[in-house]
Amino acid sequence: MSYRITVEPSGVSFTAEAGQTVLEAALAHGVALQHGCGNGSCGDCKGTVLEGQGEQGIYMPLLLTPEEKAAGAAILCKFKPTSDLCIAASVHTESFQHAEIRRLLRLGPDVMGLWLRPETPFAYKAGQYVQVEVPGHPGVMRSYSIANRPADDGTLEFHIRRAPNGLFSTQLFEALQPGDRLRIRGPIGEFFLREDSPRDVLCVAASTGFAPIKGILEEAFFRGFDRRIHFFFGARQEQDLYHLDLLADWARRYPNFRFTTAVDTGGTQMLLPTVDECGPWGQHEVYLCGSPGLINATLALLKTYDTPSAQIHFDAFAPS
Ligand SMILES: Cc1cc2nc3c(=O)[nH]c(=O)nc-3n(C[C@H](O)[C@H](O)[C@H](O)COP(=O)(O)OP(=O)(O)OC[C@H]3O[C@@H](n4cnc5c(N)ncnc54)[C@H](O)[C@@H]3O)c2cc1C
Ligand code: FES
Structure with a gap:
């Protein structure tokens, strides 16, 4: 059994075999549907089902708000059609x-x-x-x-x-x-500095999850951000905590910036007791980056502070 999928506003269409996700079917037909991780972790394949039905598989919490779900939003890398579909989604038009x-x-x-x-x-x-x-x-x-x-x-x-x-x-x-x-x-991607937010900032990253956080911090410093920023940087081994000199330099130059590091051989989720000790975090703009495990555990911690989901931004570094 196969289903016809039509993507608006581009008007592109392709077929999906039973059991295929919308993203798998699109890629199999050379349709460059926007996506990132391909496994329900990043939200970059978010689209809206305009007509038809399907089964939504598991994805990271907070990728879809209740309002988006009510409006038909779907995580297309985990969405299997059970009928012909018309969806609204972005198709890459830019070339490599x-x-x-x-x-x-x-x-x-x-x-x-x-x-x-x-x-x-x-x-x-x-x-x-x-x-x-x-x-x-x-x-x-x-x-x-x-x-x-x-x-x-x-x-x-x-x-x-x-x-x-x-x-x-x-x-x-x-x-x-x-x-x-x-x-x-x-x-x-949607992971970037919310320049207009008046809130203090919490950043949590593990290993190369520091990459986008570094860009975000550079942007904040460049723009003369005066909100307080606390960055928690974790890794499974000491030598994976790179750029510590840079962080120390920033802490000297920008009085509103501080950072805390933690090493835990058992897993970076253990960074979180350190984050918790320095809370509360309910009023902060939050930026998280690292493994899906770290993101899920941090989201659970933030729930205990009732941090509104609109204030939480993350990129989960899932394997491709
Ligand atoms: C939006 C986004 C941004 C990312 N940004 C970065 C970044 O800045 N720096 C960075 O280092 N990574 C980043 N990643 C993760 C990176 O894309 C993946 O780790 C990628 O699969 C690595 O490709 P590879 O070809 O080296 O390994 P692959 O050939 O994909 O994988 C080889 C083996 O390693 C395992 N593996 C791969 N990646 C991971 C992982 N992250 N965790 C656990 N096991 C893994 C695979 O399951 C497989 O068994 C990002 C991921 C996403 C979704
Ligand atoms: S591509 Fe679907 S959630 Fe990342």
């Missing part, structure tokens, strides 16, 4: 472009700093991410957060963690060199 590797620098034993110069520099909000095509694997994309605020020359900075046998990160650590070119697409 090449970006040259300008610099590679080990930030820690398992963390590589990567600086890319796109052929056509583009505007983005600090905290957003791009997708990088794995060299030698056409169409296979990996998501990486931009770690700097927009630079005058368009250079993009990334902090990339080596994944066990990672298709992209192994090439990055072992083969890629300055001067090589990568195909990228972006910017993507």
